[in-house]
Amino acid sequence: MQSDQHKSILWLLTTVLLFLLILLVGIKEYSSSGDSDVAGETIWSHEELALLRSLALSTGNKPHSFEQQTNKFASSPAAAAFGHRLFFDTDLSRSGATACASCHHPDKAFTDGLVHPATHLQPAPRNTPTLVGAAHSPWQFWDGRSDSLWSQALEALESPLDHGMSRSEVIQLIKKKYRTDYEALFGMLPASDDSAAIDRAFTNVGKAIGAYIARLEPAPGRFDRYVAGLVGSLDSAAPVERLTRTEIAGLKLFISDEKGQCVSCHNGPLFTNNEFKSINVPDFSGSDRGRLAGAEQVLRNAFNCLGEFSDSEEESCSDLIYIKQNDPELTAAFKVPTLRNLSFTAPYMHSGLFPRLADVLRYYNHPLQRAGDHLDIVPLDMFPHELEQLEAFLMTLDGGINVDLKWLKPPDNGRQQFSNSEVLRATQAGFQRPEAPQVVVISSQH
Ligand code: HEC
Ligand code: HEC
Numbered sequence: 114m115q116s117d118q119h120k121s122i123l124w125l126l127t128t129v130l131l132f133l134l135i136l137l138v139g140i141k142e143y144s145s146s147g148d149s150d151v152a153g154e155t156i157w158s159h160e161e162l163a164l165l166r167s168l169a170l171s172t173g174n175k176p177h178s179f180e181q182q183t184n185k186f187a188s189s190p191a192a193a194a195f196g197h198r199l200f201f202d203t204d205l206s207r208s209g210a211t212a213c214a215s216c217h218h219p220d221k222a223f224t225d226g227l228v229h230p231a232t233h234l235q236p237a238p239r240n241t242p243t244l245v246g247a248a249h250s251p252w253q254f255w256d257g258r259s260d261s262l263w264s265q266a267l268e269a270l271e272s273p274l275d276h277g278m279s280r281s282e283v284i285q286l287i288k289k290k291y292r293t294d295y296e297a298l299f300g301m302l303p304a305s306d307d308s309a310a311i312d313r314a315f316t317n318v319g320k321a322i323g324a325y326i327a328r329l330e331p332a333p334g335r336f337d338r339y340v341a342g343l344v345g346s347l348d349s350a351a352p353v354e355r356l357t358r359t360e361i362a363g364l365k366l367f368i369s370d371e372k373g374q375c376v377s378c379h380n381g382p383l384f385t386n387n388e389f390k391s392i393n394v395p396d397f398s399g400s401d402r403g404r405l406a407g408a409e410q411v412l413r414n415a416f417n418c419l420g421e422f423s424d425s426e427e428e429s430c431s432d433l434i435y436i437k438q439n440d441p442e443l444t445a446a447f448k449v450p451t452l453r454n455l456s457f458t459a460p461y462m463h464s465g466l467f468p469r470l471a472d473v474l475r476y477y478n479h480p481l482q483r484a485g486d487h488l489d490i491v492p493l494d495m496f497p498h499e500l501e502q503l504e505a506f507l508m509t510l511d512g513g514i515n516v517d518l519k520w521l522k523p524p525d526n527g528r529q530q531f532s533n534s535e536v537l538r539a540t541q542a543g544f545q546r547p548e549a550p551q552v553v554v555i556s557s558q559h
Contacts, residue, residue, distance in 0.1 A: 157343065164368055164376065165343065165364075165368075167382075168380065168381070168382060168384065169341065170331065170512070171341055171346070172341055176246075176249040176381065176383060179248060179251045180248040180261060180262050180324075180327040182418070182425045182429050183260075183261045183264075183425045184263050185320075185424040186298070186321065186323075186324050187323060187324050187327050192320065192325075193324040195291070197524050199318065199322055199325075200214055200217075200325055201523040201524060203215070204286055206276040207276065207282075211232075213322070217244055219521040219522075222244075222458050223244035223245055224458045225241045226459065228240060228464075229465050232275070234274075236398070237398040237401035238397055239255050239401075240461070240462065240463060242255065243450075243454060244326050245451075245514050246329070246330065246331045246451050247329070248323075248329075250448070252407075252411070252448060255407075255447045256403050256404050256406060256407025256408075257411060257448055258407040258410035259411060259414060259416075259417075262326045263319035263320045263322065263323035263416070266323060267319040280311050280315040281311055287318060295314075298317070299317040312422070316416065316422040328520055329514055330516060331383070331512055331513075332512035332513045332515035334512035335360075335512075336510050337510075341354075356506075359501070360502070360506050361506075362502040363507070364509075366499055366503050367379075367503060372495065374490075374491075375503075378390055379452050384451050385449045385451050385452075387449065388448075389404035389447060389448055389449070390449055391444070391487050391488060392477075392488065392489060392490050393481045393482070393483075393486055393488050394447075394467075396466070401445060401463070403444065403463075404443040404447065404448075405445075408436055408437065408438040408443060411436070419434075442487050446489075447463045452507060452510055453510050454513065455511065470507060478492060478500060479492055480492060
């Protein structure tokens with residue numbers, strides 16, 4: 114009897130040990146396949162592969178540059194070099210203290226890390242968008258009230274919220290400081306009392322700045338290299354990129370028809386369909402009319418695609434000619450932003466409301482819904498781990514800026530409020546994540 118008991122205990126122990134052994138081998142097997150996915154390991158359907166290819170940079174995709182349509186200097190290196198000097202020059206402001214680069218810092222993918230610039234209190238404060246890839250958008254500003262980089266620059270120069278200069282003050286400064294640069298490109302500077310000629314010279318200044326910004330192309334990130342590996346367009350010398358299982362799961366959610374539907378708005382290599390949509394993100398004034406006002410303004414703008422200062426033929430202004438306006442759905446609709454370089458562009462949304470990406474995704478899970486509001490998204494209702502997967506995927510789009518380092522440094526001229534070493538350190542280190550700024554997150558439940 115005793116030996117029988119011993120036998121069954123021995124059996125039990127052996128079984129348990131065997132079970133543990135199998136479990137251990139299983140775990141080891143799982144972890145040695147790692148949390149990573151070699152290109153090709155995940156099975157993608159033909160449709161999914163075609164979609165991935167359309168999202169990736171460096172798979173033969175060449176996003177269209179809208180700046181070239183209206184700015185004949187858009188691809189001139191000399192115009193870009195002149196624009197580069199103007200972009201960093203604080204003399205180009207009434208206060209003598211503001212340059213474009215004061216709010217668009219190269220080390221933050223040309224944003225400023227603030228909820229909104231301190232000067233931008235009227236009419237509704239907005240967050241500073243990235244300029245990387247901006248040339249690929251037909252509309253500038255969150256409400257698209259400008260339809261080119263050059264006309265956007267002109268507004269920034271004149272706006273009291275930014276540089277606060279008059280057109281003739283700008284031209285005075287160009288005469289004093291940049292006569293050679295200007296005249297080599299655009300011919301003689303105008304007399305101080307010729308206002309029509311001053312307008313034209315002022316336009317040229319904007320076109321030089323536009324040519325500079327048009328160089329700021331996004332660089333491929335890990336996602337792009339992963340897709341290049343999948344579709345076989347990888348440079349043979351380049352190592353195969355792996356994405357982790359978490360990142361792959363996030364990518365699947367991002368492109369899924371049922372779950373994320375993110376690609377319905379965030380598509381193409383810049384991850385935007387260039388439209389204006391309402392996702393009801395609260396702003397600080399509660400009165401931002403968004404695209405409804407932006408559409409009216411761009412049609413009135415003397416520097417638009419159809420205006421006398423544009424270098425385009427009328428037929429290439431189809432975005433402006435067929436513009437959607439006076440539609441209640443445009444109330445508080447904002448430009449669908451690019452999702453490239455998100456690590457460097459916090460805080461997020463037109464109002465800079467969300468300090469972290471996790472806050473953005475939590476918002477998508479339960480967006481603000483008020484009776485009578487038009488909303489272009491449906492609540493995601495995802496599990497927390499799915500939101501984490503989405504966030505992990507979004508980080509694979511970080512690639513920085515695909516441009517010679519010289520364009521990211523302040524040029525060697527004029528007064529500089531930016532030290533070369535600061536910008537260099539940040540850009541050479543491959544950009545650091547900025548500290549999440551402190552803002553109050555408004556609950557989306559009310
Ligand atoms: C005081 C801070 C500040 C200064 C100075 C400034 N900007 Fe901006 N910039 C912003 C903010 C904020 C926005 C968004 C405003 C909006 O949408 O209404 C913006 C928007 C833009 C955009 C539109 C990008 C997009 O994707 O919609 C471009 C291009 C731009 N700025 C270029 C410039 C240039 C060029 C200069 C210098 C001539 C300049 N900015 C000066 C803060 C600034
Ligand atoms: C109906 C169109 C639409 C869909 C679908 C959509 N977005 Fe957006 N997204 C927008 C718009 C519009 C904004 C800017 C809103 C604002 O500033 O008020 C935005 C902003 C963002 C931002 C902030 C970017 C920045 O620089 O401020 C992130 C991140 C983002 N979306 C990710 C996603 C993800 C992930 C999904 C899928 C779960 C998604 N979006 C689905 C339209 C959309």
